[in-house]
Amino acid sequence: MSDPVRALLRWLAAHDTPERVLLLCAEAEPPPVARGTVVVRLEGCVPDVGVGLPAQLLASGVGVVEVLPCPTDPGPAAAHVAAWSAVLPDGVASFSPPSRRRSRPEVLVLGQIPLPRRTLLGLGLRDRTPLDLDLDDAGRTLAALRLLEEAGRARPREDPAAAAEGTAASPTAAAAARLLVEGCTACGVCVLACPHDALVLDHADGVSTLTHLREQCRSELECVRLCPVDAYSTTGPLALAELLEEPVAVLARLTTAACERCGARHPADEGALCPTCRYREGNAFGSALPPALLARLGREAGPQAGAREGD
Structure with missing residues (x-):
């Protein structure tokens, strides 16, 4: 670039x-x-x-x-x-x-x-x-x-214009996106997806914490696009004033447990096994996408499928 x-x-x-x-x-x-x-x-x-x-x-x-x-x-x-x-x-x-x-x-x-x-x-x-x-x-x-x-x-x-920020063309907008997370499952897909290492997922004492390193974020939003449970959303770029005041933001904190079979972290209230191992327990030779991801793919494919049926 x-x-x-x-x-x-x-x-x-x-x-x-x-x-x-x-x-x-x-x-x-x-x-x-x-x-x-x-x-x-x-x-x-x-x-x-x-x-x-x-x-x-x-x-x-x-x-x-x-x-x-x-x-x-x-x-x-x-x-x-x-x-x-x-x-x-x-x-x-x-x-x-x-x-x-x-x-x-x-x-x-x-x-x-x-x-x-x-x-x-x-x-x-x-x-x-x-x-x-x-x-x-x-x-x-x-x-x-x-x-x-x-x-x-x-x-x-x-900066008095900070409250009016919301577009990348704002005079004092930062490169970082204002990220919101709801429904995180601590899978870590977003951490691997971010090309700038702006997301960190830590596990300690049964609690998983997802942190946004805002100064490293460049608003490419791979985290939003690839999250398998649609936990991410964004309201646009941060104002520089907000970024300088809070360069690190905690996006999610949840109680997790290690899967008894594979060791992957997952929400503790889901039981002893992670979703993948739960599925494999009943389908030894099968495979399945996470339910939320499957639903999203179905929504995205819906209009295209309807168009094909009408041809």
Whole structure:
């Protein structure tokens, strides 16, 4: 997956850090700016970009991130920038034309950032940026916000827009999904399904605990799709404020027992055997899917089966 922000940070790390970076929409004409300002053209419009971009720029040493008003849809773009400013109060501002020393700089296009000469020559950049460029965008965003918060330049935990979060396009949405679990059987399928190891299932003293490591979650929702008992649901992405306040969340806690035959954990009130071994006890040479999974597959196949019958 491409990471245009990483390429921009790599370019900045290879050059003198600018005091100002001006962001502008893909359709906007770059205005004259003060000398030393780096102009970055976005791939789309400002509302398509999360707070991670200005946060990472500021954490990398940029003094101020300015945003040119959107020429095609100024209202939503202005509201988006206001949400950024609530989190980064002294680091994000609307563009102010310089009173003197104007210049027309080269424009960097996000997604088409040239490879720095230092990189071509094999010179490292790690000592020139406080952010770990090996992290993905979500990881760098969290690291940047923590650095800025420690420096008194960010207020992500007091984000007034947090209550309005609910879509991935929200200005301050996190990469993690807000997961809800009801009816967990401690089977562990979700733990194995998660490609980012964001779920942990612990068994101790007869209690199984399912925990969500939210900072590692990237909302791929394999847990929701593959849960055999449909225990998972989600209400959309977390707000960054909520993620930073509660990076680890317990999703389920239930009393379990080890199956007397195979040792698998299962809800203690189901008896001495797990569902699989209970079935095999009466059907030595048969096999069966969990009842909840079988019901779900039947619901999903229903419309298709009806369509075939009508052909």
